[in-house]
Amino acid sequence: MKRYNPSEIEPKWQRIWADDARYRADNESTKPKYYITGMFPYPSGAGMHAGHFMEHSIVDAVARFRRSLGYEVLYPMGWDSFGLPAENYAIKTGKTPQETTATNIANFKNQLQRVGASIDWSREINTTDPEYYRWTQWIFTKLFERGLAYQKDSLQWWCPKDKTVLANEQVIGGRCWRCEEVVVKKPMKQWFFKITEYADQLLEDIPALDWPEKIKSAQINWIGRSEGAEITFQIAEQLESGASEENITVFSTRPDTIFGATFLVLAPEHSLARHLAVGDARSAVLAYIDEAVKKSDIERTNDNKDKTGVFTGSYAINPATGEKVPIWIADYVLGGYGTGAVMAVPAHDERDFAFAEKFELPIIKVVERPETDSGVDSCYHGEGVLVNSGAFNGTRSEDAREQIVAWLEQEGRGTPKVTYKMRDWLISRQRYWGAPIPIIHCPEHGAVPVPARDLPVLLPEVRDFQPRGDGKSVLAAQEQWIQTTCPVCGGPARRETDTMDGYACSSWYLLRYTDPHNNEQAWDPTVTNYWAPLDMYVGGDHATAHLLYVRFWTHVFRDLGLTDFAEPVHKLVYHGLIQAEDGRKMSKSLGNVVDPLEVIDAGYGADALRTFELFLGPIDENSSWSSRGIAGVYRFLNRLWTLVQEFDDWRNDSQAVESTAVTHLDSVVHATIKKVTGDIHRLSFNTAIASLMECVNDLYKLKTQGFSNDWQQALEKLIQLVQPFAPHMAAELWQQLGHNDQLDFVDWPQWDDAKIISDTRVVVVQVNGKLRATLEVAQEISDTDIKQLALDDDNVRRYVKTEPKKIIIVKGKLINIVV
C-alpha cells in the first residue's frame, strides 16, 4: 500500500502532460469546440499569491470537465506585460524592463505549471513581443482610418518638480501625491479612441450577455445614457468682446420643467464663461474661473454639496417664459458633460435648489407634487401635473416632456438629444514601456498612420527610463528613432513619441490566442470565427475598463469584417477575492500573502490547493483563506487515496474473498455522478466537492461489508469525478487501477436514474405545516395508502383529533394534514 505523496506524483504527471503536449488545441478538430480562459495576468515581480490561483482553479476545472464531455478545448495563456510597474522597477534597479519582464514571466509560468493547469502553452502570447504589438499597432491604424482614433487638446495635470504628467487620482489637495508640489494644468495634445460612437451598440447588447448582473449594471451605469433635449437660450445683451456665439445651449433631461428655469449655470470651462463676465462682476468671475480650473475633478466633487459660484452680470432669455434669467458660473456644472451648461430649475432639482437658496435666486414651482407622495421637501424631483407653465398647465410631466420639446423644436430653440456619461478613451501615455503609437507626423500631411508593411514600429532600447520632464515620453529623446520619412510624400517627418495605454494591448488578445503565430495578419478570420467568441471568460477585475474596451474593439472588428461576431465573450464568470486569513486583502505590504508554492511544498500539494480554493464557498463571493480548511480538503483526498489502495490490495490478493453483502454501491455512486455533473455545469464547485466527500464517507461505511469486484467500476467513476479538481491524483489512481489511456479524454461518466432509486423512500408528515413524523414507504405507494399511513401514525394522531380540513400531498416527498 502506497502512501499519498503529492510531491512525488504531481511532478511526475506534470512532466508527462508537458512531454506529449497533451493540451494542445486542434484547429482542425471535428469535435465541438470550447474556448475558455482567464484574464491574462500582469507578470509582476511579486508572483501570484494564493488568491490569484482561484481563477486558474476555476478555468482548469471547467476545461478538464469539457474535455471529458468530448469538447475540443482551447485553454491558452499569455502575459499582459507592458505597463508602469516594470518601468518604475527598471528606474529603481537599473535593469531594463525587457529583462525584468522575462524573469517575471518565467516565474509566473512555473507557478501555473506547478498547479497542473491544462494550458495549451504552444499558444503563449506576450503583449511586449514585437510580433504581438505589431498587430496592436495595425489595429490602431485601422481605427485611425475609420476616424475612431483622433487627437485632441485637453488639460492634463503637470507636476513642475517631478516633471511628469499626473493622473487625476494622483493629485491630492492640488498637490503632487509624491512630492507635494502644487500642480498646474497643462494643455496637451492627446490620442483618443472614439468609444462613444459605439455607446448605443454597447448598451443595446448588454441584456443578451450571459454575464453577472453586477457587471452588466456597472456597464450600463458607466455608459450612462440619458435622454433629454438641447435647448437654446438667447443671450439678452450684445456681448462686447467678440464672442463667437450669441446663444447658450443647455442639456436637460427635464425639458418639462423649463418654465421653472430661473437661471443658467455654466461650467468654468465653458467657452463663453469669460466673455459673459461684464461690469463690476468681471474681475470676480475671472478669478473664480482661474481657481476652479486649477482644482481637480476629485476636489470639485469631494468638496461637495457646499456650492460655490459667481454671477456673470449677463442675462439670457428663457425661451418658454420670455423672462430674463441671470447667467452664473459654478463648478458644480461639469465642463465635460452635455454642453457644459444647464438651465437651473431649483424647485425640481436638488443641486439647483441648494444653489438658489445660497445665492437667493428665485424658485418657481412648475410640477405639482401628487397627493399620494408623502414627501415634504421644498424641492420635488418626481413626476406630477404641470403648473405655472402657460399653455402646458394641467399636463402630466411625462407627457409634457415630449410636447415641450416638439414645441421648442418648432420654434427653432430646441432639439431632442441623447447624452452619455462615458467619455472617449484617452490612450496616449508619456511613458516608455508601451507599444509606440504608429503615427508619423508630416509637416505637409499631418498625422499619417504607419503603413502595415512598416510595422511594427519597434520600441527602441534605451538606457534611461526616467521621464524627461517636458510632458513627452523618453522616446522624445531618441532623435535618431524619431526622424523618418512621410509614407505619403517621402519628405522628412517625425514619429509620434507617445505610447499606447496597456488596455489597448489587452483589448484583442482573446482573438490572437486563436491564431497566435500568424505573421501575415492579426488573425485568420476562418480560424478565429471557429474558436471565438469565448464560451467562458473568467476573472475578478476590470468590470468597466477592460471588459468594456474588449467589447468596443470587437464591435469595431465586426464592422471591419474581421470577425463574424460583435461580442467577444459569451459567458463571463466574475469570481470573488480570496482574502487573507485575517479577513484583509492579501498584500505584500500587510505581510499576509499566502504563497501557493509554499502551500504545495508544505506537503498539501497542488491538488489539495486547487480543490480547497473551490471548496471555500460560491465562486462569485469573497472568501478568506484558512490554513485549517486546506487540511480538511487534504484529509478528504487522503481518504480517497487510501480507499483505492485498500481496494487495490484486496484485488491483488489471491486469497481475497469477494463479499456478497455489498448493497447500495451503485446507488451511492450514481447519485454522486448526477449531483457532481449538475453542480459543475452550474459552477457550484463547493457543493460538487461536498458531494464527493459525502460519497467517500459513504464508501467507507460500505467498505465494512467487505470489497467485491463491483468496486472497481465504482472507484473508477469516482476518480473521474475528482479529476477536474485533483487531476494529478486522479491520473495516478487511474493508472493504478490498470488503465494506460489518458484519463483527460475518457468520457465523463453517465448516471442511471434507475440505479439511484431504492425500494423505499422517506415521506415527511406535517400537521398544519409542522413536522410530526417521517415515514419510510414503498416507492410505488398510492396517495390513498400514504394518507392512511400518515393518519395511523401514533404521533400524528396526537395532533389530528378531528376530521382533517384538507390534506396536501407533494408526490413522493411530503404530506401536510390541515386540521
Next chain:
RNA sequence: GCGCGAGUGGCGGAAUUGGUAGACGCGAGGGACUUAAAAUCCCUUGACCAAAAGUCGUGCGGGUUCGAUUCCCGCCUUGCGCACCA
C-alpha cells in the same frame, strides 16, 4: 445620493421550481489504536429541557400561503460599482 448583491450554528457554508433548515468542511467534546504523542478510524455537536415528546430558531417588523431561508411591502446592517452626469 443612485444602481447591483449579501445577511442562516462557535466559524466557512448547504437547501437547484415555495415542501424535513443547518448537507459538506473547520472547530469542539467523547471513544478506539498507541508506552505516549502525532497521524488514522468511529461517535456526538443550532438553542432550551435530564431525556422522550415538545418549544424556539435563517438581520428586524408586517403580509401572502396548508406550508416561506425562498415570494411581496417597509426598515436595519454590510460588500461592490458609480457618484454634483442636470
